[in-house]
Amino acid sequence: MKKYLLLLIISMMTLDIRAAEPDSLNKGSVIISGELRPRLEIRNGYKNLLADSLVPGTFVSQRSRLNFDYKNGYLRFYVSIQDVRIWGEDASASDAKFPGIFESYAEVNLCRNWKIRAGRQTLVYDNERVFSVNNWKQASRSHDALRIVFNGDKLIMEQVVSFNQTKENSSGTGYTPSFSNYKFMAMNFIKYKTTDDFSVTLINTADGFQDVNRAENMYIRYTPGGRLAYKKDKIYATAASWFQCGKTDSAYNIRAWYINTEVKYEVIKNFFVSGGAEIMSGNIKGQGAGLNRAFVPLYGSGHSFMGYMDYFTSFPGDTKKDGIVNPYLFFQYKKGKYNIKLNNHMFSLQSDSQELDKYLAFETDLVFNYKMNDFSSVEFGFCYLSPSETLKKMRNIKNPDPFQHFSYVTLLVNPVLFSTEKK
Numbered sequence: 001m002k003k004y005l006l007l008l009i010i011s012m013m014t015l016d017i018r019a020a021e022p023d024s025l026n027k028g029s030v031i032i033s034g035e036l037r038p039r040l041e042i043r044n045g046y047k048n049l050l051a052d053s054l055v056p057g058t059f060v061s062q063r064s065r066l067n068f069d070y071k072n073g074y075l076r077f078y079v080s081i082q083d084v085r086i087w088g089e090d091a092s093a094s095d096a097k098f099p100g101i102f103e104s105y106a107e108v109n110l111c112r113n114w115k116i117r118a119g120r121q122t123l124v125y126d127n128e129r130v131f132s133v134n135n136w137k138q139a140s141r142s143h144d145a146l147r148i149v150f151n152g153d154k155l156i157m158e159q160v161v162s163f164n165q166t167k168e169n170s171s172g173t174g175y176t177p178s179f180s181n182y183k184f185m186a187m188n189f190i191k192y193k194t195t196d197d198f199s200v201t202l203i204n205t206a207d208g209f210q211d212v213n214r215a216e217n218m219y220i221r222y223t224p225g226g227r228l229a230y231k232k233d234k235i236y237a238t239a240a241s242w243f244q245c246g247k248t249d250s251a252y253n254i255r256a257w258y259i260n261t262e263v264k265y266e267v268i269k270n271f272f273v274s275g276g277a278e279i280m281s282g283n284i285k286g287q288g289a290g291l292n293r294a295f296v297p298l299y300g301s302g303h304s305f306m307g308y309m310d311y312f313t314s315f316p317g318d319t320k321k322d323g324i325v326n327p328y329l330f331f332q333y334k335k336g337k338y339n340i341k342l343n344n345h346m347f348s349l350q351s352d353s354q355e356l357d358k359y360l361a362f363e364t365d366l367v368f369n370y371k372m373n374d375f376s377s378v379e380f381g382f383c384y385l386s387p388s389e390t391l392k393k394m395r396n397i398k399n400p401d402p403f404q405h406f407s408y409v410t411l412l413v414n415p416v417l418f419s420t421e422k423k
Contacts, residue, residue: 028072032418035065038411045404047310049387049397060087063138076107084138103142117147125189126201126227132301158189174215183218184208202226209248219247223298234266244295256295257281274330282323282351294321307345308365308383309406320394323350339369356390375415382407
């Protein structure tokens with residue numbers, strides 16, 4: 001961590017500190033936009049196996065947002081108001097719910113390459129494996145944080161710091177959510193493009209959790225790692241790895257790891273094939289008490305990496321701390337307004353501490369997206385999962401429906417309602 005801070009200081013000393021023109025304060029622009037995203041879901045085995053005696057769940061959820069974005073040469077001020085609900089959740093005449101704040105931040109340009117942002121904001125980095133907006137969830141994910149950004153031609157660096165409290169305290173720093181959310185988080189992001197074809201990304205994170213019994217004690221989990229990416233002509237290749245250590249409570253020391261490799265190739269124009277595998281470590285049989293080898297992918301997106309049926313997105317609980325192996329094969333056709341994807345996953349446990357057969361399930365996701373115009377699109381998804389006996393035992397479902405599936409239809413409308421920007 002010290003060498004990255006040193007690199008940050010050196011960059012600040014060598015940057016061009018010419019600020020924006022003073023007149024830019026009077027040349028600000030305002031954009032007001034909206035978003036409406038209703039989604040119909042039919043769940044016959046989504047997230048967990050459905051017993052054959054039960055009826056599939058069916059409902060419509062909806063996300064509504066109103067976004068205000070002001071920019072000038074020095075400042076960006078952004079507010080996003082959000083409401084998430086199920087159709088019929090409240091009586092039509094009820095005013096019991098009030099929309100909340102999804103994002104609310106101010107961003108100040110310090111000089112030519114540097115800026116600082118403070119407030120509630122999304123943290124989206126790299127391929128979103130460890131930090132993501134998690135857009136599949138209607139509520140998504142945002143953080144209350146301070147963010148310092150350097151944006152150069154080939155080098156991008158960011159430092160994020162967050163400290164969470166439940167309320168205004170007269171004494172102490174007790175944080176009620178405890179293990180459900182971090183009390184402290186510091187993250188350093190570095191991306192360097194060595195050439196037009198090759199880039200190196202480093203993400204180093206420390207997040208702290210409050211002791212259940214003693215609020216003044218905090219346990220820190222460290223997750224250093226990064227990713228290499230190469231893209232030229234029709235080929236894209238990447239490899240990523242993270243290591244995890246530290247503690248999240250007094251009972252366990254963490255020693256966990258993650259690796260991912262993938263190759264994507266454009267077979268013919270507009271048709272792509274991707275193949276790769278993700279591996280997250282799990283506990284080892286006979287490892288002894290006080291050690292946890294189950295990797296947790298921090299605040300990333302599980303939905304896009306581990307299948308749309310979301311069986312393995314909450315770690316380490318979804319695999320009982322035995323990790324996971326996820327080889328996958330994706331097919332995609334994308335042209336104009338059409339985007340069709342066929343994703344295939346074969347899930348297995350990484351370790352055998354539970355003395356079960358490692359094979360878990362096979363999943364296929366078919367997704368069709370059609371962009372109707374510049375501000376609206378519709379997406380249909382149909383997903384199927386074939387569970388193994390191991391998965392049935394782990395989820396304690398003796399007689400699951402033989403046809404575990406999930407389907408949805410999403411309408412997305414996100415118009416610009418008002419803009420002073422010149423086209």
